[in-house]
Amino acid sequence: MIGNFSLMRALPVALLLAALSVSGWATASPGIALLNQPALQSAKAPRAVLLAVTRAGDRLVAVGERGIVLLSDDSGQSWRQARVPVSVSLTAVQFVDAERGWAVGHLGVILHSTDGGETWVKQLDGVAAAHLALVSAQQGNDAKRLKDAEWLVADGPDKPFLDLYFSDRRNGYVVGAYGLILRTADGGDSWQPWMQQVDNPEGLNLYGIRPAGSALFIVGERGLLLRSTDNGSRFEALDSPYDGSFFGVQGSSAGELLAFGLRGNAYWSGDQGVSWRRIETGLEVALSAGTRSPDGALILASQAGDLLLSLDRGRSLRHLKGPTGTSLAGLVAAPDGSLIGVGLSGVTRLKHDLYSAQR
Structure with missing residues (x-):
């Protein structure tokens, strides 16, 4: 049910x-x-x-x-x-x-x-x-x-x-609960189950999928980290620095990536997931959303509405001025430079200069 x-x-x-x-x-x-x-x-x-x-x-x-x-x-x-x-x-x-x-x-x-x-x-x-x-x-x-x-x-x-x-x-x-993953090569006219190509024998929930450099990464339940280096033909499990759930991952074209999740935890890798370094966030609540702006800034949001900014591709994070006052599940940078958040209260349009003024 x-x-x-x-x-x-x-x-x-x-x-x-x-x-x-x-x-x-x-x-x-x-x-x-x-x-x-x-x-x-x-x-x-x-x-x-x-x-x-x-x-x-x-x-x-x-x-x-x-x-x-x-x-x-x-x-x-x-x-x-x-x-x-x-x-x-x-x-x-x-x-x-x-x-x-x-x-x-x-x-x-x-x-x-x-x-x-x-x-x-x-x-x-x-x-x-x-x-x-x-x-x-x-x-x-x-x-x-x-x-x-x-x-x-x-x-x-x-x-x-x-x-x-x-x-x-x-x-x-597309990825989801109980390790579900499907692949399409024709724009979704047809779909193939892809679970057999993923190193996830326990069927852990898959929460996020993003590219970083030439690889494709999936994050999930209980610290699950998966990487494909062959255009998605096979996803292999990586050694994880954390045993709590990762809810999202953001990657750069240079291959760096930031995985984030429970209790404010965020981990950065500069070598395609071979090694990881914990990034201090100062938070105890879950990091629930992330986005990259067109100018390369990385912005994360927490379940409590906190906003974190990185100007160095995830190597460090700093707090933007004041939380939004509402829980956020999604973020995107708008064409005019403002930041748009969505969550329990619907749409939240943040100030045009919320993060640009702090660059």
Whole structure:
């Protein structure tokens, strides 16, 4: 049942758990019907629980509870709601350019847009994903893999996807609870279960996926760190400096990366994850979101609304002036240089010079 699963395993931070509780998802069984029920249009949507935000060119796209997708063409000063074919909570969103993007969420949903987020189509859901896993397992000789796939089918489509990464219009991955990972090489027209290519025998939750240099990294539950150096064909486990969950990772084109998660923990690596150094944050609450601005600044947010800034690709972090006053689940730098946060209170548009003045 999605409610029990949400509370116990799938959702990476207390912010997200609280969000589902507030919105009624933590105790209810929404059912498969929500996979075919369009998101309700509401004037209150910008104040709904929102879980991720990104850019599609100069447009901002935010996603959240009950299938809400919001669009802004004025750097977050005003928002309008897009048309979405499902009513399940959406947890992550990415656009590879101004037109093409994907969003993922509960009940194994994968959505796709070709018009900058104005309209969306469902490419996959948990029912179809479980069937794909079963068919793939039946073609192999791995008894455990077959048993896991049979369990996915029997248990129903209650497993959420929690993050995604597309390198271009065709190639991408979605990751989620219980070690779920799927790969596409045709823009999502078809998907392949990729669990057998990942060094995650316990099926730990996968919370974030990002590139750094020439490698691709996944972070997850209980300090899980995975790296692919062959364009995603195989993900191998790395020695982890931390046994608590990592909720996100940010990488640079130079190959440096910063993994962050529970109790304010953040770790930096300058050698593609071979070694790690703990970065002091001064926080005891979870780091729940991160983003890179177009000028290279790295900004993290905490569950309590604290904001941290790095101007040296994650080697050090310093506090921005004052917390935002609201829990944040997602961050993005707007075209006008302002910082946009989303979370329990919907959209928070921070001052234009919030971080630029401190550079």
